[in-house]
Structure formats: C-alpha cells, structure tokens
Amino acid sequence: MEEKLAIHGGPKAKTTPNLPMYPGGLEIGDAEKKEVLEVLDRKYLFRYYGPENFPSKVKTFEDAFAAKFGAKHGLATSSCTGALISSLVACGIGPGDEVLVTGYTFFASCASIVAAKAIPVICEVDETLTIDPDDIEKKITPATKGMVIVHMRGVPCDMDRIMAIAKKHDLKVIEDVAQACGGT
Template identity: 50%
Template sequence: MGFKYPVTKPSLTGRELQYVTSAVSNGWISAQGPYVKQFEQAFADYNGVAHGVACSSGTAALTLALRALGIGPGDEVIVPEFTMVASAWPVDYVGATPVFVDCRDDLTIDPALIEAKITPRTKAIMPVHVYGRQCDMDAIMDIAFHYNLRVVEDSAEAHGVKPVGDIACFSLFANKIITAGEGGICLTDDDRLARQLAHLRTMAPTSDRLVPGDEQRHSFLHKKVGYNFRMTNMQAAVALAQTERLDEILKIRGEIELRYDKGLKDVPGIILMPPRDVLWMYDVRAQRRDDLRAYLAEEGIDTRLFFKPMSQQPGYLSPDWESLKAARFSRDGLYLPTHAELTADDQDHIIGRIRAFYGVG
C-alpha cells in the first residue's frame, strides 16, 4: 500500500538533475565518465580519507573489501548478530565463514564478547554502525591490534561517521542518508588496498603492455576472478550532488531526532533508544508493537521492524538464537519515518498518532 508518510524518501533538491543531465547529454552513461572520480574524491575528502573506490552497491563494497584483504576459504570473520543479512553474505561470497557476536543495549556489536569468538582462523572484524550509531571502535581496534586482525567497517547506515578501520564500506541505496538510487563506496588510507579494490571492481584485467603509448588497453587476460561491480557515471552524478549536501542533510536529520525525542519521551509503552552519532532511522521499542504498526498504517504512516538476529536466519540458524539480546530487541523494535523531506508538521502528526494509540494527550 502507498503511505502518506513513508518510512524513507530520497531528498533530491541539489544539483542531482543538473549533473545527471550533463552525464546523459555528453554520452557518459557507463562507468567511464568524470563524475565517478569526482564523487570518489569528494566523498573521500569529506571523510578525511585518502582513497574512495565507488561500486555498484553496499554489498559489493563489503565483498570487494574482504577480497582486497585476502580473506577467503577457511577464514572466519566476526560479524554482529544485530544487522541486515547483507552484512553477512559477503563473507560467504568470498568463501569465508561469518561468526556472530551479540549486541549491546545500543544495538551495536558488544566488544566484550568478541574475544571469546576469535580462533586461529579469524582474519577480520566487521563492526556495523547500526541505524547511525558508531560502534565502540576504540575497543574494537585494540582487539584487532592484539590479535593481528583486519577491520572492515559496515558504514551503510552511517554516512558522516568518520572511518577508522582498514576499509569502510558505505551504501548509496535509496533509503540511505545520501543516495545514488543504488551504489556503494569503499574508503581506505592504504594505497595498495585502494588499487586492489579498483582492480577487483572492474573484472581484474591485465593491461596489454605490447601496445606502445596505451598502457590502459585491456588485454582480455584475467589472472584472478574479479567482479563487474562498477558504478555508472549517472549514479555517480547523483552521489556527487548528494555528497555536496551531506552536512545539510545530517543537520535536518539531527533536528528530526530531537523532535521525536521530545514528543515521545513521556509516552508509556515507548522505550527510546540511545542517541545516534548520525540519524539514519529513528528506532524505538514499543509495547504492543504489531498493534501499533497496524494502527499507524491505517493512518497512512509507514514503519519498519528491527533486524532479526543473524542466528535466526535460515542460512545461519542456531538453536540458541532466542536467548540473544539481539532477539529480544527484534521482538519489540520498530523505526519511524526518517528522511530529510519530513516536515515538522509531518512529525507532529506522526507523534500525535502514537500518543493517541497509547492514550496520551
């Protein structure tokens, strides 16, 4: 059904149309074109990182990151229980095994539980900044240093959180803080990793050095399995325009968070969650959650459920998943409409309907 108040909506009020029109009118609609490099540089600069490597999705970014770090069959990667399943799948894609760790009260991975899951096969930790909350990266980086592990940050939901690991991976799907409709980007300070990410993204070609003056010519010889994970110039045009507005969008989202906090803090039946470093989605825990969702849907207000634990997923099913903190949160959690096009009047209406459901004036 269509909702008057959708849970997410892209905000495309900058130079998105101007840049896309330029890309189309100049014929640069594939991965070749100036906007890809401009976006990579702009997003890397915004985050204070040396290199950006754009790709086709956030999932592709994670897959590239793991491959670039040499992670493969026989290896293990620490992954949070509380996350979207797309965080775990890239570990499988490269032939490694995800090992899951439960969450803290803020839904991010609990560093105190990580060491017990480390084995001689563990090669990396993948913290996920859930709903815009940065993980305890100081503790995670200390563990990684002690055990000589690599750190791949899943920052799909956390544009504006500055990277600290070996590689940080962002999604540009339509529901993210900034978007290209679809797409992703890897950030790293490591020159070699950046070259490897770009090499793998573009089907891992070798150059034909027998052609004088054309070192970039494709030899159609591939020494390793690569991917067609390229971002198009049209997508990059949108992503660049969105990056130019990132501070503005984060400011609007911060105001949305404060307005929800103020309007819902005294509502019995609603448990507010810890603050977010950046606001992706405004998440709460709710008594009679499913009844609340049905009531809000009748009022034209969209909502979404919390993620389910990875150990509840059929592909990773564990018999003790119900005892996890992640499972407890997933039973009563939901998030509310959260996007930069949401007006104060929209929020007042949503808050008013929630208050009415719980009998609060």
C-alpha cells in the same frame, strides 16, 4: 503505577508519524537531479571513458568522498554489498577464514562474507544494538582473520575498543557504513 501497554489501550510510546520513506530518499532534490541528468545528457557513464571535455562524475565523486572522510583513496562500487565483498577480498580474506559479524544488521553484512568464501561468525550486540566488544573477544579463534562491524541506524560502534582488540589479535576491521555514512 504500572502503565497499560498501547496494544491494550494504554498511551502510545511513539507519538510522531513515521517518515513516508527512507531518510536518504527525502534528501533527493534539484541538485541531485541536475548531477544525474548531466551524466545522461553527456553520455559519460564510466569512470575513465566518455566524451572529451567532461570530467568523470565517478572520479570526481570518489575524490570528493575521500577528501570529506580524510581517506587516502576512494573507490565507488555498484552497491554496499559490492564494497563489502571487495573489501574482504582486498584484505586477503578467503576460504577457511572466520570473520566476526554483528547479529543485528542487514543480511548483506553477513552474505558478503559468504560471497568472499569465508565463514561468518555471529557476535552478540550490546545495549547500543551494535557489536558487543566483549563478545568479539570470546569469539576469536586461530582462524579469525577479521570482522565486519556495522554502525547500525546511525549509531557508531565502540571503535576505540574494537580497534584495540583488532590490533592485539592482528585482525582486519571492515566498517559497514551503509546506515551511517557521514554520522559521528
């Protein structure tokens, strides 16, 4: 039997209430307040410059973050957009280069490519709503230098296939993890 859509008075597909805000914000508690207030109290606002006998919170955070993710280095930036632009430039991507990017994401994934003076090339998503590896292969041209892939809403991209394609075509892969930090 065909069910009536909720909009026509049928049962609602979603029965639980929405969160009152973004999930990360709900995690802010006493521990986070203490860390922030400590920075303000000690007036140590920068990575390497501040009062003596107080460890740089930025450096401490970078080291802890890199260790948690098994990375050699960690570099804090002012925003994810800043991180994406820095990563693209660090990869040597610039004018005339094409960078593949997923069609479903926050606009910064694409805007950062424009800010790096490169050309965004939009790829389709598959049923996971992350970038479709089949479409990546179709969109590669001699001008393609890399890709910004996005683990949307905590769902990981197909990294095995993506890295195999990147290796085959010698492309840089930048992971936009704004929505999936710590996800597996």
